[in-house]
Amino acid sequence: MKKRLLFASAAILSASVSLTSLPATAALPATVDGQALPSLAPMLERVTPAVVAVNVSGTQTSRQGVPDMFRYFFGPNAPEEQVRERPFRGLGSGVIINAKEGYIVTNHHVIEGADTIKIGLNDGREYEAELIGSDAESDVALLKIEAKNLTELDDANSDQLRVGDFSVAIGNPFGLGQTVTSGIVSALGRSGLGIESLENFIQTDAAINSGNSGGALVNLRGELIGINTAIVAPGGGNVGIGFAIPINMVNNLVDQILEFGEVRRGVLGVLGRELDNELAQAFGLETKHGAFVSQVMEDSAADKAGLQAGDIIVSINGNPIKSFQALRAKVGTYGAGAKVTLVVIRDGKKKNFKVTLAQADMETASAESLHPALTGAELANHDDGVQITSVANNSPAARAGLQEGDVIVGVNRSRVQGLKALREQLDDASGAIALNIKRGNSSLYLVLR
Structure with missing residues (x-):
C-alpha cells in the first residue's frame, strides 16, 4: 500500500466520529500493597492547560483557466480564468510558550489563509488570536492572545x-x-x-x-x-x-519572528548530498552520517570560513549531523548573522570551522514562496539564471520535473537574471507558467499550473 504523508490538522467539512460504548468495569485501586501505581496524571494536570485548540476560518480562492473553445463563445471580453471562492473552517492545536505575553506557537499550515483565528483554552475560555508571524518553509507560526491566568510549558533541550x-x-x-x-x-x-x-x-x-x-x-x-x-x-x-x-528549531524561528516580524534565514552557501556507503568508502570513512559538500559558493559564508568541496560536515554547534537535509534544516532555522561551529572531516582528520551565516536572500531562497508548484526546491543565484540546488523527494517541485542542478534561464520566454527577477516574473505571470530549464547541455521547458 502506498505511503501517505499527511499534515495532522483537520479541515471541518462534514466529518463524523463513530463511537461504540464499552461495558462498565470496576475502578482500579490507586495503590497496590501500599505503593502508588505509576501514572502520568500528576504531570499532565500541570501541562495540559498550556495546550490549546486553534479554530480557523477563511475563504479559499481557486483559479482555473478558461479553455479557448469556451472563450470563443464569450467574445473578446471573455475572462482568461475563472476565480472561485469557497469558505472553509479548520481545526488544529497550539502550545502556550509565554503565559505573561500570551504567545502561542502552532503550525503554519494550521493558520494558512485564515481570516479569523480563535483559541480555545482547556478551561473553556475562548479568545481571538493575532498572527504575529509565520514561516512556511519550517511550518511554524506564532500567535498572541490577550488573556490572564495562562499556563506555559518549559522547554527541554x-x-x-x-x-x-x-x-x-x-x-x-x-x-x-x-x-x-x-x-x-x-x-x-x-x-x-x-x-x-x-x-x-x-x-x-x-x-x-x-x-x-x-x-x-x-x-x-x-x-x-x-x-x-x-x-x-x-x-x-x-x-x-x-x-x-x-x-530548539522552533525557538530559533520564534526569536526571529519576535525581533523582526519575520524569519531572516541564515545560509551557509554550500551545495552537497547525503553521505552514502559509496562516498564513505571512497573517503575511507567508518561513519555513514554527515553532509558531503560538493561545491562551495564563491564569497559565501562557507567560503569565507575556509570550507572546501569534498569536506564532510559531521556536526554543528556540537550536535551531530546525519544528512545534508538535516544540515539545511539546522542552518535554515538560525538567523542571518548567527555564529556557528562546524566539525568537518577533511583528508580523514576532523577540523573545526567558525562560520558567520549570511542573509538567505543574498544567496538562496525557498521556491515555495515563489510558486506553490515549486515547493520542496531550494534556489540559488547562478551566472546563467537561477539554479536548483536541491529538491525534496516526493515534493511538488519533484513532481513538476525539477532536478538538482537544473538552471532556470527563462519564464514564459522572458530571460531570468536572478532570484529577484524570477520572483517578479512569477508574480506577474497568470495561468500556466513555462520555465525554460538548462539541464547539462540540454534545454527544455517545464510547465507549472
Missing part, C-alpha cells in the same frame, strides 16, 4: 533527545477535545519526506491524528520537546509514525 526516550503527545484530534497519547522517540533527524522545505523531524509512535497539528510533544517531566506536525497515514489514520519539529 531537543538536541539532547535519544531514541527510546518516552514522549507524550497532547492535542485536539478530530475535534473531540483535548487528548493525550504516549509512546517513545522512534527516530531523530528525519528528513527527505517532502512534507516541508526544512525537515529535521523527531519521529514518535505516540498516536497523532488529524487536529493534532501544532500540539505539544513533551517528555515525562512535562517539558516541551517538539511541535507535532504530520503523520504517515496509508489508510488515512494513525499507524504509529508521527513527526514533530524539535523545540
Whole structure:
C-alpha cells in the first residue's frame, strides 16, 4: 500500500466520529500493597492547560483557466480564468510558550489563509488570536492572545533527545477535545519526506491524528520537546509514525519572528548530498552520517570560513549531523548573522570551522514562496539564471520535473537574471507558467499550473 504523508490538522467539512460504548468495569485501586501505581496524571494536570485548540476560518480562492473553445463563445471580453471562492473552517492545536505575553506557537499550515483565528483554552475560555508571524518553509507560526491566568510549558533541550526516550503527545484530534497519547522517540533527524522545505523531524509512535497539528510533544517531566506536525497515514489514520519539529528549531524561528516580524534565514552557501556507503568508502570513512559538500559558493559564508568541496560536515554547534537535509534544516532555522561551529572531516582528520551565516536572500531562497508548484526546491543565484540546488523527494517541485542542478534561464520566454527577477516574473505571470530549464547541455521547458 502506498505511503501517505499527511499534515495532522483537520479541515471541518462534514466529518463524523463513530463511537461504540464499552461495558462498565470496576475502578482500579490507586495503590497496590501500599505503593502508588505509576501514572502520568500528576504531570499532565500541570501541562495540559498550556495546550490549546486553534479554530480557523477563511475563504479559499481557486483559479482555473478558461479553455479557448469556451472563450470563443464569450467574445473578446471573455475572462482568461475563472476565480472561485469557497469558505472553509479548520481545526488544529497550539502550545502556550509565554503565559505573561500570551504567545502561542502552532503550525503554519494550521493558520494558512485564515481570516479569523480563535483559541480555545482547556478551561473553556475562548479568545481571538493575532498572527504575529509565520514561516512556511519550517511550518511554524506564532500567535498572541490577550488573556490572564495562562499556563506555559518549559522547554527541554531537543538536541539532547535519544531514541527510546518516552514522549507524550497532547492535542485536539478530530475535534473531540483535548487528548493525550504516549509512546517513545522512534527516530531523530528525519528528513527527505517532502512534507516541508526544512525537515529535521523527531519521529514518535505516540498516536497523532488529524487536529493534532501544532500540539505539544513533551517528555515525562512535562517539558516541551517538539511541535507535532504530520503523520504517515496509508489508510488515512494513525499507524504509529508521527513527526514533530524539535523545540530548539522552533525557538530559533520564534526569536526571529519576535525581533523582526519575520524569519531572516541564515545560509551557509554550500551545495552537497547525503553521505552514502559509496562516498564513505571512497573517503575511507567508518561513519555513514554527515553532509558531503560538493561545491562551495564563491564569497559565501562557507567560503569565507575556509570550507572546501569534498569536506564532510559531521556536526554543528556540537550536535551531530546525519544528512545534508538535516544540515539545511539546522542552518535554515538560525538567523542571518548567527555564529556557528562546524566539525568537518577533511583528508580523514576532523577540523573545526567558525562560520558567520549570511542573509538567505543574498544567496538562496525557498521556491515555495515563489510558486506553490515549486515547493520542496531550494534556489540559488547562478551566472546563467537561477539554479536548483536541491529538491525534496516526493515534493511538488519533484513532481513538476525539477532536478538538482537544473538552471532556470527563462519564464514564459522572458530571460531570468536572478532570484529577484524570477520572483517578479512569477508574480506577474497568470495561468500556466513555462520555465525554460538548462539541464547539462540540454534545454527544455517545464510547465507549472
